[in-house]
Amino acid sequence: MRKGLPEFKYLTFDVVGTLIDFEGGLKDCLAGMAAEAGVEIDGEEALTLYRAARYSDDAGLFPDDLVRVYLAIAPKLGLPAERKYGERLRDSAKSWKGFSDSAEALARLATNYRLVAMTNARRWAFDFFAKELGNPFYAAFTADDTGTEKPDPAFFEKVFDFVASEGNSKDDILHVAQSQYHDIGISKKLGITNCWIERRHAQKGYGGTIEPVEFTKPDYHFTSMAGLADAVAVAPS
Template structure:
């Protein structure tokens, strides 16, 4: 652990999966579609199928891509192969819930840092997520602003340019995320300090998130965002 929590000015956050429970949102909507069709689905199987379908070469921006993903996975789940169901899945993003600790922890962390969202979601979806989280962000970068998705270094460079314009540098950023593939590995490669929020602790596999080629040991590791907020409070004394 190279730096103290006092050494950072900015906390950058992955949103979907770290702050917003997208796995719960996805599987709840799919279960509703299944119930209407008179079938039952297995949540972990659905997430595995989602992961394989989501990260294909013809993927669209998230969550608009959920229409294509639904049509790809529906046959394997015994669900209706109908575009209206895919649209139902896409629109469900407007109602996805935050993890129980997210809003309170973000409000606490905002007392000490400038909070910056970094999400692969499009701006229209992020606006709903931000409201669900209590609108805590100092700034936000979505796939619409960056023109790309993490783990593309270009996404991170946009944020580096932003903090540089404020007279700061990436050395003053702690990147907070649950995805080893999208965030923790690439942030290490780019020389950032990072904090892994292990949302799937106690569960097997990577759920709806693609498995990384290798595991990256983070600078900080908590199983909840509350854990980070409590550590900051303790460091503050």
């Protein structure tokens, strides 16, 4: 049987895609460049091109890697293939918005749990994301802190070690994320209870996130962070 929501001490979160609308941020920035260049782009097509370029063998850390990604996809979108535009796409991360329900839901959840961020983004970008979300996190782990990226189990092990240093275990964690590939599949394999936030429930495909080899059925499933917060509020203690 899965554990009840009130039984956890920690909620660990994927950030980019779960709490921060990176797809919207990317599309808005690219659309602005397209308008300046006098061309039109399809947002979903741009995300498909982004996904293919982002998850290549020569990928770097996120979001610094957006410079390389932009130069790879710009010709296919009719955009100028100049580094300054790639840097503009990278720097747009500083102003990406949280989903409309993210900050409020996190504030509500912080009254019941220790919130821990687990992001493949670099620390400099996470600092902007955390501020956008109202700085709700008890602790945070970035690609800079772990030296790796999810779905590498080593990333999760860093968090397990932190929780153990506080006298707790991975059984006290509910991992919350939208990415089947980066989070839901591996958390299941590692024996962590997980919660899938299906942000793209009203859209086809995986957008800017790599498609998993196989779908993993989550322990909990909501289409928004508000849904999770509401479920916690009514869960019997």
